[in-house]
Amino acid sequence: MERSSFASRKRAYILTSVIVALIGILVVRLYQLQFLEFSSFRSQAESNSIRRLSKEPLRGLIFDKNGNLIVDNNPSYTLTVTPFEFAWESLPILKRLFDVDTNVVRYRISQAGKNTFQPVKISRDLSFIQLSLLEEYRTMLPGVDYTIESRRIYNLKANLSHLLGYTKEISPWLLNNLGDYYQPGDMVGFNGIEAYYEEELRGNKGYSYLSVDSRGRVIESFGHGRSDIPARQGKDLVLTIDMDLQQHGERLLRGKRGAIVAIDPRNGEVLAFVSAPDYDLRDFSGRISLDVWNALRENPHSPMFNRCSMATYPPGSTFKMLVAIAALQEGIIDTDTRIACPGSYLLAGQEFGCHGAHGDINVVKALEHSCNVFFYKLIFKLGFTNLQKYGRIFHFGVPTGMDISNESSGIIPSEEYYDKRYGTRWNIGYLVNLGIGQGEINATPLQMAAFTASLANGGTYYRPHAVREMLDRVTGDVHAVEKGARALPLSKNALEVIQRGMYRAVHGSGTGSAARVAGVRIAGKTGTAQNPPNPDHAWFVGYAPVDDPRIALAVIVEQGGFGGVVAAPIAGSMMRRYLLGPGIPHTPEGSQNDVEQVSPVLPEPSTVSED
Amino acid sequence: MRNSITRFSPRHIDWLLILPILLLITAGLLSVYSATHNADLYIRFQKQVFWTVLGLLVLILVQFAPSRFFHYVAYPAYAGSVLLLVLVLLFGKTVAGNSGWFGIGGYGIQPAEFAKVATILALARFLADSTTSLHSFKDLAMAIGIVGLPWLLILLQPDFGTGLVYWAIFLMMIFWAGAEMVLLLTLLSPVLVAVLSIIGLWYFLVTALLVSILFYLMKRNLGVALLFLALNFSIGFGVQYTYAHLPEYQRSRVAVFFDPTEAPLGAGWNVIQSKVAIGSGGLTGRGYMQGSQTQLRFVPEQWTDFIFCVPAEEFGFLGALMIITLFTFLLLRGLRLARILEFRFSSLVAIGITAMLLFHIYVNIGMTLGIIPVIGLPLPFMSYGGSFFLTSMIAAGILLHAWMNRDTIA
Numbered sequence A: 001m002e003r004s005s006f007a008s009r010k011r012a013y014i015l016t017s018v019i020v021a022l023i024g025i026l027v028v029r030l031y032q033l034q035f036l037e038f039s040s041f042r043s044q045a046e047s048n049s050i051r052r053l054s055k056e057p058l059r060g061l062i063f064d065k066n067g068n069l070i071v072d073n074n075p076s077y078t079l080t081v082t083p084f085e086f087a088w089e090s091l092p093i094l095k096r097l098f099d100v101d102t103n104v105v106r107y108r109i110s111q112a113g114k115n116t117f118q119p120v121k122i123s124r125d126l127s128f129i130q131l132s133l134l135e136e137y138r139t140m141l142p143g144v145d146y147t148i149e150s151r152r153i154y155n156l157k158a159n160l161s162h163l164l165g166y167t168k169e170i171s172p173w174l175l176n177n178l179g180d181y182y183q184p185g186d187m188v189g190f191n192g193i194e195a196y197y198e199e200e201l202r203g204n205k206g207y208s209y210l211s212v213d214s215r216g217r218v219i220e221s222f223g224h225g226r227s228d229i230p231a232r233q234g235k236d237l238v239l240t241i242d243m244d245l246q247q248h249g250e251r252l253l254r255g256k257r258g259a260i261v262a263i264d265p266r267n268g269e270v271l272a273f274v275s276a277p278d279y280d281l282r283d284f285s286g287r288i289s290l291d292v293w294n295a296l297r298e299n300p301h302s303p304m305f306n307r308c309s310m311a312t313y314p315p316g317s318t319f320k321m322l323v324a325i326a327a328l329q330e331g332i333i334d335t336d337t338r339i340a341c342p343g344s345y346l347l348a349g350q351e352f353g354c355h356g357a358h359g360d361i362n363v364v365k366a367l368e369h370s371c372n373v374f375f376y377k378l379i380f381k382l383g384f385t386n387l388q389k390y391g392r393i394f395h396f397g398v399p400t401g402m403d404i405s406n407e408s409s410g411i412i413p414s415e416e417y418y419d420k421r422y423g424t425r426w427n428i429g430y431l432v433n434l435g436i437g438q439g440e441i442n443a444t445p446l447q448m449a450a451f452t453a454s455l456a457n458g459g460t461y462y463r464p465h466a467v468r469e470m471l472d473r474v475t476g477d478v479h480a481v482e483k484g485a486r487a488l489p490l491s492k493n494a495l496e497v498i499q500r501g502m503y504r505a506v507h508g509s510g511t512g513s514a515a516r517v518a519g520v521r522i523a524g525k526t527g528t529a530q531n532p533p534n535p536d537h538a539w540f541v542g543y544a545p546v547d548d549p550r551i552a553l554a555v556i557v558e559q560g561g562f563g564g565v566v567a568a569p570i571a572g573s574m575m576r577r578y579l580l581g582p583g584i585p586h587t588p589e590g591s592q593n594d595v596e597q598v599s600p601v602l603p604e605p606s607t608v609s610e611d
Numbered sequence B: 001m002r003n004s005i006t007r008f009s010p011r012h013i014d015w016l017l018i019l020p021i022l023l024l025i026t027a028g029l030l031s032v033y034s035a036t037h038n039a040d041l042y043i044r045f046q047k048q049v050f051w052t053v054l055g056l057l058v059l060i061l062v063q064f065a066p067s068r069f070f071h072y073v074a075y076p077a078y079a080g081s082v083l084l085l086v087l088v089l090l091f092g093k094t095v096a097g098n099s100g101w102f103g104i105g106g107y108g109i110q111p112a113e114f115a116k117v118a119t120i121l122a123l124a125r126f127l128a129d130s131t132t133s134l135h136s137f138k139d140l141a142m143a144i145g146i147v148g149l150p151w152l153l154i155l156l157q158p159d160f161g162t163g164l165v166y167w168a169i170f171l172m173m174i175f176w177a178g179a180e181m182v183l184l185l186t187l188l189s190p191v192l193v194a195v196l197s198i199i200g201l202w203y204f205l206v207t208a209l210l211v212s213i214l215f216y217l218m219k220r221n222l223g224v225a226l227l228f229l230a231l232n233f234s235i236g237f238g239v240q241y242t243y244a245h246l247p248e249y250q251r252s253r254v255a256v257f258f259d260p261t262e263a264p265l266g267a268g269w270n271v272i273q274s275k276v277a278i279g280s281g282g283l284t285g286r287g288y289m290q291g292s293q294t295q296l297r298f299v300p301e302q303w304t305d306f307i308f309c310v311p312a313e314e315f316g317f318l319g320a321l322m323i324i325t326l327f328t329f330l331l332l333r334g335l336r337l338a339r340i341l342e343f344r345f346s347s348l349v350a351i352g353i354t355a356m357l358l359f360h361i362y363v364n365i366g367m368t369l370g371i372i373p374v375i376g377l378p379l380p381f382m383s384y385g386g387s388f389f390l391t392s393m394i395a396a397g398i399l400l401h402a403w404m405n406r407d408t409i410a
Helices: A009-036 A038-048 A088-098 A102-112 A128-136 A172-177 A192-196 A198-202 A243-252 A290-298 A316-329 A363-369 A372-393 A415-422 A429-434 A445-456 A492-507 A563-580 B015-036 B039-063 B069-091 B111-128 B137-155 B160-176 B181-199 B201-219 B222-245 B248-258 B268-279 B309-314 B316-340 B344-368 B386-404
Strands: A050-055 A069-081 A120-123 A144-154 A166-169 A187-190 A206-212 A218-221 A236-239 A258-264 A269-276 A339-341 A344-347 A350-353 A359-361 A467-471 A478-480 A523-531 A534-544 A551-557 B093-095 B098-104 B107-109
Touching: A009 A038, A009 B160, A009 B268, A009 B316, A009 B344, A038 B268, A069 A102, A069 A128, A088 A102, A088 A120, A088 A128, A102 A120, A128 A144, A144 A166, A166 A192, A187 A192, A187 A198, A192 A198, A243 A258, A243 A269, A243 A563, A258 A445, A258 A563, A316 A363, A316 A372, A316 A445, A316 A492, A316 A523, A316 A534, A316 A563, A339 A372, A344 A372, A344 A429, A350 A372, A359 A363, A363 A372, A363 A492, A372 A429, A445 A492, A445 A534, A445 A551, A492 A523, A492 A534, A523 A563, A534 A563, A551 A563, B015 B039, B015 B309, B015 B316, B015 B386, B039 B386, B069 B098, B069 B111, B069 B137, B069 B344, B069 B386, B098 B111, B107 B386, B111 B137, B111 B160, B111 B344, B111 B386, B137 B160, B160 B181, B160 B344, B181 B201, B181 B222, B201 B222, B268 B309, B268 B344, B309 B316, B316 B344, B316 B386, B344 B386
Parallel strands: none
Antiparallel strands: A050 A206, A069 A120, A069 A144, A166 A187, A206 A218, A236 A467, A258 A269, A258 A551, A339 A359, A344 A350, A467 A478, A523 A534, A534 A551, B093 B098, B098 B107
C-alpha cells in the first residue's frame, strides 16, 4: 500500500501543510481587517447603516423694544441633492433648469463625505416656476429634491442693519471653525446680534434616524424613532432699540459717514445704533445677489463697516472728562485748582495751541470752554499710569462687552505701547496730545457712549446691550440678558464736578450750545478730532435730562468738521426726539457757533483704524 | 469481533469530530438568529431550527447504518443523484438565476448538494477497487468521467461555484489514491488555464504549452501531452467565450473580484459590506446582536453565504478565530481519519469529505474576507439553508459511521 503511495504518511503531511497554510492565510487576512484596518472599517460601519436626516429648526424671531415683530421668517425653497442617489449625467439638466453652479454641486457633494444619504443644499430661493420644473423633470433628476427652510424677512422702518446683522450661507472657514453642528449650505448669522446670538437664535437641528438596507432603501425608522431628536426652534429676542429713535438717527446721518450710539444710562440698554452709511437688510433675505454684494463691498464709503463698534477714532476733546475725573479722583486737582491758559503751551521748543487765552481756570471752566492748555498741563500731573487705570475702568482699550459680534478695543497707549512701537524714538511730547484725546488714542463711538452713560448715572458702568430678553417658546421661559452693572470707584464729588462742566459746556458759554433743546437740561461735550490730511471728525457726547438722565449718546460725523457745529445739533435732535417725541422740529436755541481751535500738533498715524 | 449495534458505548462515537461540529452548529444558529431576528426574516431562523433537528436525526441514522452500507450504495446513490440532476434541469424551479431547486412545501431542495456526497462515494468506490490504476489512461478517464458528469449537469443549471467543488474533491482524492505530482499538475492545468484565460490570452496559451511540455518530458507520452494541450486550449477559449456570454450577475461577480470598489452597488457591494462588517468587529466585536452591519442588513444574503460576517462582526477577531479553529480541528480530524481508516474505501471517502469541507470553508470565508471571488458556496454547518446543511450532516455521519465500524470492516 505504501509502495503505491496510497494514503502515504508523506501525502498526509502535504495535505496537513496545505490545510494549515490555507487557514493561516485566512487568519492573517482576518488580522489585517480586524486590527490593521479596524478603525477605518469601524467608522465606515458607523456611517453606513444609519441614515441621518436633519430637520431645520425655525430661527428665533426678533422684536423691538415695544414688542413689534421686526425680523420674521418666511418659507424658502432650497434645492437639494442626495449624493447617494444623484446621477452625474443629470448635472447639465440641473444647471439648465435651476442655473446652479456645477462647481458648487461638485464641491457640496465632495464635502458630504461618507454620509451620502444626507441631502446637501445646492441653491436657495427656488421660484415657484423652478419648483414646478423640478416636479416635471423629477424622473430625470434622481436624488434631486427641495427642502423648506426659513429665510429672514424684515419688517423695519429703520435699517438697523449693523445692529441686526444678517444670515448668510456658512463660509468654508466658518464651517471649519464652528464645530460639528453645521453642514455646507447651512445659514448662519453674520455680524451684529444675528452672529452674537447665533446659538440662541438658530435653535437646534432635529435628526431622524432611519435604518437603511444594503441598497440604501429605508427599512424603518431606526429604533422606532426612539433616537430621533426633534428640531428645537431658536429663541426669540426682544431688543432694547427704540425704533423711532433709530429711524430718526438714520435720517440725521443720511448722506454722512458717522455713527450714533444712544444708551439708556439707567440700565445700559442701547436705544439707537446708527452707522452711516448702511444697507438694506432686505437685500440679504435668502440668497444675496452677487451684484448687490459686490456693490456693497466696493462702495468707497464702506456701508458694510460698522462704525458704531468697529471703527475707532481719536476721541478729541470728548476725552477731557476722563483726564479730569482721573485727576479729581486721584486728588491731583479739585475745583479750586486753577491752571493758567495763556493761549498756548510750550514744550521742548514746540508750541501746543489753544483756541483762546482762557486765563486762570478751574476744571469746570476748562471743560466748559474745552481749554486745551489746562489739559496739556494736567496730563503731566496725571501720568501714564493713571491714564491707563482710569481708561481701563471705563472700558477704553478693551471691548465694552456689548452683545454684538464685532467690537474693536480701541487704544489707550501706555509707555510700553510706545516702547514697543517706537523703541526709544518717542518722547514725553507724545503724552501732551493724549490730554486732549489726540495722538494714538482711539475709541469706538460705542465706548464713548458707554463712558458718557456711566458719567450720567453717577458712576455705574453697565455693559451696553441691545437685547433685553430672550424668549424660549418651547419652555415658555423668559431669560433677561445680564446687564453687567459695575459700580466705578469714583467719588460723588468728582462726578458732580464733571457733570457740572458738561452741563455748562451746553448751557453755559461753552462749545456745545448747538445741542440745546428747549425745555430739557442737557449735559455734553463737543470734540473735534484731527484727522490729517483729511478734515476733522466731529464729536459730541452728552446726556439728558441732567437731573434724571434717560439717554446718553455719542455722535461722530467723519470728516464733519467742528463737533460743536456738526455733531452737537444731531445729538440735540436725538435727545429731543427721544425725550419729547416726534413733532417738534429741532432748532438749537442760542447757537453760538463757537468753535474749537486746535493747533497743529505732532504728526500722527492714521486715525481711523479698522482693527 | 464486537457487535457494535447492540453493544453501543461512547467509545463508538468520534468525539473529536462531533464536538467541533456541534459547536459550529450552535454558532451557526446563534448567527442566523442574529442576522434574521428582525420580524420579516425570522421565518428563516425557524426553518434553520427545523433543518438542525432533521440534520441531527439524519446524522444518527447514518452513523448507525449497517457496516458496509455506503460501500454498497455508492453506485446506486450516484446514479440516483445524476438522475435527480437531470430531473431538476427539466422540472426544477429557478431561484436567483439558478434552476437547481426542487420545491417541497415551503422548503427548497438542491440535488447538486446531495450529489456531492454521492459522487465522493462513487469515486472512492472506483478508486478503492484493486483493479483500478491511475497509471491507466482508461481508468483515469473513468475517474474524470465520474466527477465530470454531475459537474456538467450542475454547470447547466447554471451553478459555476458548486461545480468547482467537484474538481477540488477529485484532485484531493486522486492525490490520496497515489496519483503522481505531474499528473495532478496536468489535471490541475485546465483550472489554471480557465482562470488565466479571464486575465489574458497570452497567459493561458503559454501556461497550457508549458504544462504539456513538462508532461511530455516526465511521462514521454506525446499523445496525452497533445490531448491536454488541445483540452487546455479549448478550455481557455471556451472560458473566454463563456465569460463573455455568462449571465450578467455572474460575470460581474468575477469582474468585481478584481476591483470590488468598481461597482459599490452591484456585486462588489457584498464584498465591501462584508469586509466592513468583519473589519468593524475589531478584537472583541460589537456584542451579540449589536453589529450595525448585521442588524441593519448591510450584508446581502448574510444568513446564507455571508454568515461568517456575523460572528466576526459581533464577536470580533476572537469569535472569528474560534470558528476558524473549530473548522481546522474538523479538517485535521478528517485527514486523521483518512490515515487511521484501513478500509481503502472509507479512507478515500474521508479524504473526499475533507476536501469538500475544506473547499467550502476556504472559499466561503475567503470570499467574506475579500480574498476569493464571490462564488456562492455556503459555510458548512453554519449557513442557513437545508440542502447543504443536510449534505454536511450526512457526510459527517458517514465519517462517524466509518469510525464506529473501523474495526469491523477492513
